[in-house]
Every structure is written in C-alpha cells, then in structure tokens.
Amino acid sequence: MQFKNPEILYFLALLIIPILVHLFQLQKFVKVPFTNVAFLQKLAQQTRKSSRVKKWLILATRMLLFSAILFAFSQPYLSKKNIDKKQHTFIYLDNSLSTNSKGKKGNLLQIASQEIIENTSEKNTYSLQTNSEFYEEISKSELKNILLKTKNSSKKLDLSTVFLKISSENKNKTNTLNNNILISDFQTTYKKKFTNVTPAFTAIKLTPSQKNNIYIDSVFISNENTENFTVNAIVKNIGEKQNNIPIAIYDDNKLISKQSFPITENEEKIIQFTIKNQPNFSGKLELTFSDTFSFDNIFYFHLKNTNKINVLAIGNDSNYLSKIYTEKEFNFTNSSLQNINYNAILKQQLIILNEVENIPEILKNRLMDFSKNGGHLVIIPNEESDISSYNNFLSKLKAGKLEPKKKDTLKITNINYNHPLFKNVFSKKVTNFQYPNVRSLYPISSIKSSKIVIFENNTVFLSQINTNSGKIYLFSSAINKNNSNFLNSPLIVPVFYNFGKLSFKHAQLYYRNSQENKIDIETKLGKDDILSISNSESSFIPLQQTYQNKVTITTNQQPTEAGFYSILKEKDTIAKLAFNFPKEESSLDFLDLNEFKAANKNITISTSIKDVFKDIDKKNEVHWLWKWFLALAIVSLLLEILILKFYKP
Template identity: 40%
Template structure:
C-alpha cells in the first residue's frame, strides 16, 4: 500500500493525547460514609469494573476512528499492475489496402474501422496513426477527424514491418502501445513477435462476410489482324461464382464490345476483337465484392514504322529484308565501310549481319545506343575471331565466346516463355522440323537462352539492361552454314527482335513496381515531361538520353487509369496504369503473425483494458467508511454499555 500524501501520517502522533487523557484523568472521587456499607461496597466494586471496561472500549474506538481519519486524508492506494506503462505512447496502425473494401456486418471494413476510432478515442487522448501511405504524428482525434473521414484506399500493400520501422525511427527509446487494425490479407511480418515482447500489442481483425471475388488479372494483345486487334483478357475467380459475369470493353467512354463469362474453373480466358486503331480504354466487369480489380486499363498506340539499319553485304541481307517489310519497318542496308555513324541514334534496331570484324569505334557507338534503349542483333561471321567477338561482348556484360565447333547441331529447344515468342505459339511444340547449323561457337556468361541446340548449348541468347536489348547468335545463318532461313522459326524470331520497341502493344504498367519507359522525345534545357489525366498528374523521374527520355515511375501514380505523356501541351504517348492484384484473394489471410498479440473486437475494449491495468486502486473511501463505522460504534457504547 502506498500514500499520495504520506506527510499527513505524522498526525498519528496525536493519538497519544487521548491515551494520556485516559491514563491521567483529573477527576477525583469523594468518600461518603454510611451506617451499613456492606451492600454499597459490593455495588461500588461492580460499578467501577463496568466503568473501566467502557472507558477502554471508548479509548480503542476513538483511537481507531482518529487513525482511520488520518489514513483517509493521506489517500492510501494500491499501485496498478502496469503503473510504469502509464506514459506509453499510443500507436495506431490502420490497413487501408484495397482488400479493406470488402463488406463486413456493419459495412465496408475500412470505413467502419475509421468510424469506430472516431467514436471511441477520447478528445484528450494523444496518439500517432499510420496507414499504408500516410502518417499522423502526435495528434488527437479532433485534429485529424476530417482527414480520417476522407481516407481513401491505397495501392500500396499493408507492409507491417515497414510501418513498425517508421515508428521505431520516429519514436526511439520509448515504450509504446500498439493498436493494429487489418484484415491480414497478404500480410506478413518478421518484427511483430519481437515488438510484442516489449510492448503491449492489440490486434483488431475486421472480417469480410462475402469472400468471393472476381479479378481482371491482365489484358494483352493476342493477335494482330488486318482490321482488328484481338485482345486476351485473363480473369480469376476467388471462391464460388455461379452466375455469368458481364464483361465490357471501352475506348475512352465509348462501349466497344460486350461479353460474359461463366466460371467453371478458377482461371478463365476471354478473347475479344477491337478495331485496329489507337486505343485508350479499359476492360470492366461487375461483381458484388471488391471494386478495385474490376477495371483494367490499357492503351494501344498508333502503329509506327521502326527504323532499322542492317550492316552487311546485299547478298546476305536479302532474307532479312524479306522479313522486315516496308509495312512495318524503314530499313537501311549498308556495308560497314559506308556506315553513317550519325544515323545510329535515330534507329530502333541495328543488325550486324556477318561482318568479318567489329571495329572498336562501332562497338563503343553501339554500347551507347544500347544504353539509350536501342536493340542490337549480332549474327557472327565464320571469319570472326573469338578475340574480336569477346572484345565486343565484354562491353555488355560477362557473355563470352569460348571456341569454334565444326560439328553439325540441330536447334531443338525454344524458350516459349521469352517475350519474343509471346502469342507466337498456341502450344509448346516438340516435334517441329529442326533447323541445323554446320559450324557454331560455344559460349559462357550471363546470356538468357532463347534458342538452344540439342546438347543444351546456346544458339541465340538475350542480354538486357531493361531498356535496351542485345540478341546474340552463336552461329552464322547463311545458307552455306545453316538451313534456318528456310525454317518458319526465323520469321517470328527476327521480326520480334526488331519489333521490341513496337508501339502496337498494350502500354500498361503496374503501380508500385517502379517500372521504366523510354520514349522518343527531344527536350530543351530544364524541360520535363509529365504524366497527366483529367484529375491527376505527376512528374516522373526522368533521364535524357540523346533523342530519348527514360522515365521511372517509382510508386506513382496513386490512382489507376489512362494517362498521357505530355511534352509542354502536346501528348506524345498514351499509357495506362493498373493497381497490383495482390489484395484480390480475401481468403489469403495470415492471423498467425499476431499469436503473441492480444486479439480484441474493438477499440473501446483496448482503451478499457489499458485503463484498468494502469489505474491505481484508491482506498481512502474505505477508510472514511471505517471512520463512520467506529463513530457509530462509539455512540452505541455510550448508550448501551453501563
């Protein structure tokens, strides 16, 4: 037991006064004589004995009464179980990812959680609140009420460890109480267990009533026809969906096509034809669950001819010119001696077709071209020395030629997953007529295989820096050394290598993936391009690379949709951004990470628990009651004890 005013206990010394009064009473008795005192003496003895008992009872009662009164004024109390934690800082972490759009028993999970905070937190309670994309430090509920009521969903996932790191950085060396509100969809944490050891952690788990959901996972070009684009729409069902789901395709706000899909399995694919023109629209579906993944935005730019230079002899270049037709390419054929180096920067693709030696100046120029986002295709010559080839390739990484092999080999393995062969094959082919080569080079290094020989050595590899591509053949493909020119495989391989920067594709990016885009644009000093749509715009990180600009999007934009890349007031390209689909599966929950935390149903329970554990037990009321009780006992003694 402890006292708020222990100094008052000194008044206990005053209890000696009634004791002294009792021991040294000043009243004296006068003797009176009677003729017959036998009976009176006995009566006198009984009366004195009864009076002595009464006086001792009254003394004890008064001493206890005064002692209890003094104790009451000293305000005794029992210390709270967590008295040392009274000054803990309250930290509230709120998940505002898209899965919190789901509806619980009282409405949308996020909106209901915010309303509960507004209703439960006292006006005087100081706290810090963090969401996926916002932070409010050292505030009270009135100060941030407007912001909380307007709080929107975030494309950023609920990264608990990142938020805990933010708190630790902002509030070092302080004890904290955590309230974590999340549906734990796609949530993981390595720090929460350690945090729970040294801090009080409360976990509130809002639960969705309907966990069925349908998501548009991807939209891509599957085929380019004479008058139409065929787009492939990938959809996914989470849970059970019995009814047919309507799907619509819009170009801007104009409805282009409608269809519907029935989910007899989890993943479904839908193909729809749209006009072969510049497209800036979306695919949309309707379901009764999450809304964020019901729209998928995509853009298709007007097809532009690609500029390509083919360096080699006219005779050897013939088969390349048959593949890179005038409908899709502007091809310049030149021999090495007549090459105009100044024209390289305005090309999209440079093809080195069996030139006997790659000059050092050309290698340096091509490296710069590659670093600016250009594509290079290198077909070696039988006359190439390994030293010359390696001198060229070492500029692009660790890819190297080892030795020349004069053994016939068949090209038997195709990397069907490589972007070059996207939408080329309807299924994996294993029994096609294998092309062959008579002579080839063995290689080592960091090249990604595209085509391979029967002995698993490489025939074509790709090297990339994410904006530029280098495609390296390991054998000449002239008719004397190979029959590849007569194989159907050569057409999509060379065509797609040269078309790697073709604008006839869905220009879509995923928010938060920090993707890059290289566009053709000549900017003046201090000029920047911006990414804009009607109600939202931002300036991306950008790097000028000669006549091109490399854009890095980071975590922007925050809102999905169709955007224009703007130079001054002119739109130079149309692109689209979509939210990541990481929140679509409402059954993908992970409550085990909060096993060490205290699970509660609402914020009010947390506040009551903290108040109970940290409030001292006051005893002064019981001492006042004791004082009154002994006062009553004294009155009863005075009245009934003779």
C-alpha cells in the same frame, strides 16, 4: 497494488519514533502519605492497568493515522499497467480497394473508421498506418480528422512493412505501453507473412457480406487485319453461376457495342468484340452487375498503331535475321563494315555487331554514343576475331572481356528460364531439348553479367551486361553454320526476336496502378524540357531519363486511379496510356487467421473493433486508493478523540 509516489513510503520508518517514546517513557508515581492506605492498594493497581491500555490504544490510533496519511500521499492504485507509462496504440487500417465493399453494417472501410473514432480514448496517443500514408504520435482529435478523410487506395502495403514500422515505433518509445492493432480483410496476398518474430498484435478481420464477384481480368487483341480487329476480354467469375451479365465496350465515352453472356460457377470466359480499324482506340469495357467489388467492373485499354523498331545488323549478311525482323514490326537494315551510314546509328534501337573480325575505331566511338543514349547492343564474335580489338571495345563499355579462343566442342544445355528474353516463351521447362553445340569459343570474363544460355561445363554462351543506360548481349561464340548449329535450334527465334522487342518498350494496351512500369516515348526533349502525365482530375511528373531519340518514363506509386492518361510535352499530347487497378484485389480468398494464431502466440484475433478498444481501456483502467486511506486517517483521528474523551481509566 502500485504507487504513483512510492518514495513517500520511506517515511514509514519514522513511525518507530513514537513507539520508542512510548516504550521508554516511564511514568513516575508520587508517594502521598496517608494514615491508612491499606484498603486503597487494589484500586491503585486497577487504575495503573487501565491507564496502560488507554495509552496503547492512543498509540495504535496515532500510528494508524500517520500510516494512512503517508499511504494517501503515495497515491496507491490498482491497475494492470504502471501509471507512469504512456499509452500508445499503433493502428494499421487497410484501405485497399478490397475494403470498399459492403459488410453487415455497411461499407467496410467507412464503418471501421467510424468505430475507431467512437471507441478510442482522449488520454492516449496513436500512430496510424494506411496503405498510402503514415501518421505518427497523433491525438484522438487528429486521428478523427484523418480517418474522416481516408479513402480507398490502389496501393497495397506488405505486412512485413507494417511489422517493420511497428518494431521501429516501439523501439523509439521508452516508458510506453504499446498496443498494436491490424484492421484488414486479410486477403491471401498477405499469406506467409507471419513469423515467430512478428511483434504482438491484435488482428481484426473485416468480412464482406457478399460471396460472389465477376470482374474483367485482362484484355488482348487478335485477328488484326486491314479492316478490323478483335478485342478479347477475359472475364472471371468467383462464386455461383450467373446469367445475362451485360457488358459494353466504349471508344472513350462513345458506346460501340453491347452484349450479355452467362457464366458458370468459378469460370473464366473470353468475351469478344469486333472493332473497325482506326489509328487510335481508347477502349473502355464495362460490366453492369452488382457484386462484392465494383472497382473491377470497368477496364481501360488504349490501342495505337505503334511505330516499328529500328534494327541495324553490321557485318555478315545473314538471312535468318531478315526472317526474324519482319517488316510488320521492325525496320531492319543489314550493312557491311564498308557501307555503314554512321549518321543512322543513333536512330536505331538495336544494333547487332554480327561476326566482324575487327571493330574500327570510328565504329567503336559511334557505338559508345549509341549505348550511352540507351541503345541495346548485340555482339557476336567472329571465328577469327581480333581479340584485342574486341577487348578494347568491351573495356570502353565496361562489359568485361573475351578470353583467348578455345577449340572445344561444347553442348548448350542450360537455359535461364527466368530471364526476360524467355518470358512467356516456354510453358514448362524443357527436358527433351535437342542441344545445339559449338566448335570453338571465346570464354567471357565479366563480374557483372547475367547468364542467359549456358554450356554443359557451366560456362556462358550468351550473357547480358547492363550499362548505365542500355543493355549489351554478348555471345562467346560465332553462331554461323561452320562453327555451330545454334541457327537450327528452337532458341534462335525467341532470342533474337526478343532482343528487338525489349530494345524499345512501346506503350502496352494497359498498365496497372501502384506498380513499376517502364515506357519508352519516342521523342526529343530540350535541355529543360520534361514530360508529364495527366488526366482531367490529376497530373504528375514521372521519373524520366532522356536519350538521343527517346525518353524512358517510369511510373510507380502514381497514378492511383484507373482511367486514361495523356503524356504531355509542354501542352501537347504525344501519347496516351490506360491504367487499371491491380487484379489481385478482386480475389475473394481470405486468410484463416486461426491457423496463424495456432502457430504464433503473439496474435490475438477479434471481429469487433469496439471490443478490442474496450479491452485495452479495461486493462489500463486505474482504481485510485488514496481516498480510502484518507478516510481511514479521518476514522483514526476520530477514534483517538473518542478514546481521550470517553475512556476514563
């Protein structure tokens, strides 16, 4: 039993006063002389005893009366929580794309929202976290209005972020009873997010009724020639074998071709379409099939004949560079120090300073401007380099310095496989690699460089230094055949080819929503000009950085819908992009929460939103007892009246 006003119970100590009065109030008897009272002695003794019993009864009823009144005013109650504590419920509602599927009662997200509205209490306050928004300290009516407007989002919220928000919310709320409820389908993308320090919560799992899903995973182009190209759609099947699945390809909204295909259980299949060449192709692939998810049955991509990347090599005339930077993808120019066209430097995307002995001051200044405007620079020292000239240039770029030359034969033995230069180059780490070597080198001293290729003594052969706008790739050794056999190694082609490809990020076939994408747009902007991205339904201004001959835009949380988007310069369309929903949402792999519950006592599992909220209300239900004490006080008063009226000693 608990009390709302426990301080009133201190007045119970005052009940000692009537007890003391009763004990010390000695009744004085008056002697009345009679001629003969011997026969009255026995009757007098009996009357005195009866009078004492009556007084004790009256005292008891009065003590009970006052005690009951004091208890009634202290407002006693029975409950599992303190009545002075506020009730707050944190709700995480997963509105990711995977919850836009049918369960036993209907659409998972809609039914979950409706059951929350029906079973929450008007007395409590709530905080609602969805994948896209957070609402703090809201009433039930506000919660209802928000839930009725909640739609599925391509954004995926990490559970660690949810737990951090829960901890922050609970920390800021004093004298509050907190309940944490997570409502999700708990796809395996959440795996390994529960730890021993995870705050206590109740997990309500939303389960789709269907157990099969066919979706378009990705698209790539092959067999390009002067007449046509082939669109390859990678289709995946999760579940049982299916026959005659219709798939169509559109150029924007114009139907180009249609076919059907069978697919076996849990198979990945490539469906091909041959398309006639055209300058721009806004492709849309569409599966016509009813399965668990519908959002992944449409796939958008945009194909455009991209501009070639401008690459300038300054210094020695090297045949290997012209073989790597072919005319199909690059505009490659090789120039000696004496014949440099300085006006063309800022028009390049990549410049290779190829084993020059000395860097002239005018070239340093132009390369500095080139780097500041987002250009990528490759520096290969000469065997007889003027070390002071190089270090003066590197100092201006804030790219470290070269140590004095060392003559030492070293093998190149280590590769940073995680570096972007080697993305998709190796299917696995090479163990039987034929190590190239160098005969002399200039050790690199830089505190902010990342190692790409490393010597056997763990010093760097090739490093990357990031500047505020561009990248600098710095070799520690000349790579000509007199000083090294690196030109004969398998690394030479992917390293230099990716120098070029990474120097300008042409628009890809497609991008994914709600993740970071960096895109270079070849255009020039005025001082107050900006680029925007829009389609027929929405428009937004992305993060963008302007350089001499390009603008780098970054998309992150936007756009949220799949489809085609135009990049606008004022009102002119200068590029077109295709966005698709994250493919991870198409998975039908869900967590077994019982495994996590066994390892973490903070987790409670349920399949019913209604039962969880009923249990919370039951735990916090208050049974007031003051009425019973008031009734007891009235009974005590009636008893006293009856004793006084009918009990005659």
